[in-house]
Amino acid sequence: MIRVLDVVLSAVGLLVSAPLMLIIFVAGLIDTGSPLFIQERVGRGRRPFRVVKLRTMRLETPSVGTHLADPASVTPLGRFLRRTKLDELPQLWNVLKGDMSLVGPRPCLPNQTELIAARSRLGVFAVRPGITGLAQIRGIDMSEPQRLAEVDAEMMRGFGLVAYCRILAATLLGAGRGDRVRRSGV
Template sequence: MTRIFDVIFSVLGLVVASPVLLFIYVAGLFDTGSPLFKQERVGRHKKPFVLVKFRTMTVGTASVATHLAASASVTRMGAFLRRTKLDELPQLWNVLKGEMSLVGPRPNLFNQSELIVEREALGVYTVRPGITGLAQVAGIDMSTPALLAETDAKMIRELSLPMYFKLIFQTIAGKGSGDRVVH
């Protein structure tokens, strides 16, 4: 039901935001020398896919969940991109390719075994992961695996077209804290 909106909005988003994407890319060349960040994540049915984001941390930062990363590794530009959620824009490409949805559980890393167990038990991997979701607008991140999995499962059970749009608009309006980094 939401796939058609995913395709329409990801195409529109990529076209409309292309000047912003280009600007952030060029600024990222000066910030880190490598503006795009690619990382293997757990997708639908636990199949791996490569998530694309704008880089917010220094090159060479350990591949761990954001809440485990040191705040010193976040660049000044990266802090701005995280706060405004602009670092997520390249994921529109993942949505267009069908690896992700605009709304769904945030895709985790394969080394987050506790979260994988919790999500698997609740059937969270039966849907495409998303750029945003109920947990994100509620400020729940991957540092609380059981709560995150329960919130994801609740969203999957209750997801309707109005809720899909509500979560997108809440994210655009800045609701939620984004990925937490230890200070």
């Protein structure tokens, strides 16, 4: 049932958000010259996949966890996209393809070895990664890998249609803070 909801909601989301994504795409062309950002992430079964997002950082920014990125690398448009979570919209394509779910553990980068090890120990890679999850609505990001993996495992233990809908509704109502970039000098 959850996969059916993923397909229906992501397809509807892509159709409804297409005009907005087109506007953001054009703004991104002006902002960085390359509005889409494609990055390898670790998915279900620890298999790699390519995630699609709207670019929020300058082109030369290294591929590291958001919490490790230089705050100066986030563009003005990028700050807006992060604050509103609009940078996540293209991931609806990943959901439609089956790489991701709307709700699940956020997919990590292959170089986030501490998080990968913690998630492996807790069996988190048994499920599809998601655009949002319990950790995100609680404001936990990848700067706390052990805690993040534990909350991901907690979400999986009680996961079903009710939890899926509750987490999705909380996200749509603005719970969580999105990916945070560390402050300068930290």
